[in-house]
Amino acid sequence: MSVLLLETRELDKRYGGLHVTRKVSLQLHAGDRLALIGPNGAGKTTLVNQISGTVAPTSGSVWLGGEDVTRRPQAERVRAGLARTFQITTLAPHLEVQRQVELALFEREGLTGRAWRSIDGYPVLAAEAKGLLSSLGLGEHAGWPTERLAYGEQRLVEMALALALRPRVLLLDEPMAGVPQGEGQRLLAALDALPSDLAVLIIEHDMDLVFRFAKRIVVLAEGAVLADGTPEAIRNDPRVRTAYLGH
Amino acid sequence: MILLVIGLLAWWALPDQLGLVTRIAITALFVLSLDLVVGIAGLATLGHAALFGVGAYAAGIFALHLHVDPLLGLMVAIAAGSLLALASGAFLLRYHGFTFLMLTVAVAQIVASLAQKARDWTGGDDGLSGFTMGPLLGLFEFDLEGKTAALYALVVLAAGLYVSRRVVDSPFGLAVRGIHENRARMAALGTPVVRRLLAMYTLAGALAGAAGGLSAQTNAIVGLDSLSFALSAEALVMLILGGAGRLHGALIGTVVFTLLHHTAASINPYHWLFIIGAALMAVVLLPPQKAWAWLRSRRGAKA
């Protein structure tokens, strides 16, 4: 039985009269590949936001590596091994790609409090950044400011930053969103190459990707877990079909 | 380094303009500290004069009541600026954008009102005066021609620039620049955003306080205008003029604006605002960067 890395217990969120997350309980173990799917408005991103700490739940708890992190700010959860990407690319537009990855590495090593040595004085980390970028096929454009990259490549940088943190749990919010047809290949390859002991939760609408990548699927509808099982079971579940087609 | 050379050249070549040189150096240090906040950290502020003013008053009060050694006074000024930055920053940095901007104005105006009220300490509307500085390092007297003052100011400016450069080029500086460009991204990387911004704000407070202290010491007087909104606004104008975010832009902007003001005022003391106003508008409509880029592309085409 592999290690339980992430758990949500009866996670619940209301915005006034709007009940967006209904008592969601999930478990993620090391090596898991969990896809979170559901119709638009089902509350997938809100759920991920509560897990990552961007949004506070109304009730329920989030557990990371056996510890209750519900009250802890986002930055602390990151340092405890949780990383995420955003549905809309969130990058520093004018920083060079290489620098941005180095920044993630500095943060990981706790070096961003150091104010005297130049950023060029960390050859080991620079090499690691370079290597990570090359493994994702971004080596050529490492010196470009991120805003100059094609959108598909920006999504890759987004993933690179999350991976640079060497997380134990990775939350991917629609990594393929907005990526033009021809640019998706490298992203798919990157997904396949993710470390095997990493616990991954991915939100996606692209069903081919979901069935190719996921070992388990959770279907969210109107904020509640509708079904939780293997891809085969989900594919054949009549309630899932209703949830999608009924909308 | 280049700065020191130019400064020394100015110091040597213009013995009757040393007052101007000193003023430029002090203002440049102040605008440099503003660049750390506005250009690097991305926090637009119109209350930066408060940090300058407390440094000035602290140095003045220290010299008047405690000790006339300039370097000790400078330390006191730096401490004053840092403390105010730390205290006000802890409150201000919970807010963003326009709200943050207006709150900086409020804090600065409150400090200015308090300074005006506390006449016994600050001299109120009349200003704080009556103190004479002791010799710098025990050796160099502050002479009437202003040679010592100019050199003192230039050296402190160079030191400030050096420190700023190192901090901005460090992992800390990179993180702050990251926060400027995308706060959400930095939070997702695990950065304690407010803590980093507060540290940068405090450093800026230290440099602004130093500038204020220099001003008090080289002029031997501190007035309420060192806390004024006009000073904050002028510094911001100088920074934008020279280009925010690159540190040396602060120096360029200060020199250009001050010289412009100086020459315009000597041409016509009543209408110098015409010239400055027109110059500012021209700079925005025809940015110097575009002019440089265009020139460079012409040269490249010929090659």
Place this chain on the structure above:
Amino acid sequence: MQLLANVLIDGLAYGMVLFIIAVGLSVTLGLMRFVNLAHGAFAMIGGYVAALLTREAQWSFWIALPVAIAATAATGALLEAFVLRHLYRRTELEQVLFTIGLSFFLIAGTNALAGPQVQLIVLPPLLAQSVDLGFRTLPAQRLFVIGTGLIVAAVAAWTVTRTRFGVWLRAAVDHPDTAATLGIPIRTVQCASFAAGAALAGLGGVLGAELMPLEPYYALKYLVLVLVVVAVGGMGSLPGSLLAAVTLGIVETASKYLASDWGSLFFFLAMAVLLAWRPNGLLQR
């Protein structure tokens, strides 16, 4: 008791002046996202035109006032159409730099044309007297200011919520590109709202001439106060600006009467407290 009444009346009048001037800035900042630090200059221009017309040309106040408003509106419209619209896409810092430069230029121009002394507006006999309301006598000028402020608030509210122009304005602000394709004349909306804001500022300059004396540096001197009103009231929120202006106007007047050696401390303290409590504006949605 007499003192309290004076503070309230004067404070309310002061607040109304600030509100009238702030409307234009709130619209430009909050809706058009353009940082116009030359807004104070519009109030100054309105005041100066009225002052020169009533004093030098000896026109009646009641004619000079609409002419001053029209002159300011025209200035605003021309500026927007020929110069400022090119700056909408620039960064905020560049807008700051330009509009400060513009303010400097206008200050210098005012100084060159009319000299540095304070300009007085000659009030008509109707406004110079006191009005007996039965329980109290009040200066007519104050009543006029307060009344005008309320009318401005009502007209502005009606325009934004009930007229086609108001719909256009809100659409142009929220979805500029879509609005253009829907056939909404974006440029006209922008220019017209800017001109209206300038006109109101001019009106405020005339009404507030007693409390905020007209001299060349007016353009920048009172800008902070107007910015404060816009910030506390919430950018783009006219009801918020009204509430903020009146509240802060009363605070400032009270402080002038009761604790004048503390300067504007209480004004800014009140402002900081209100803004810290409600960062998105007093009536934040």
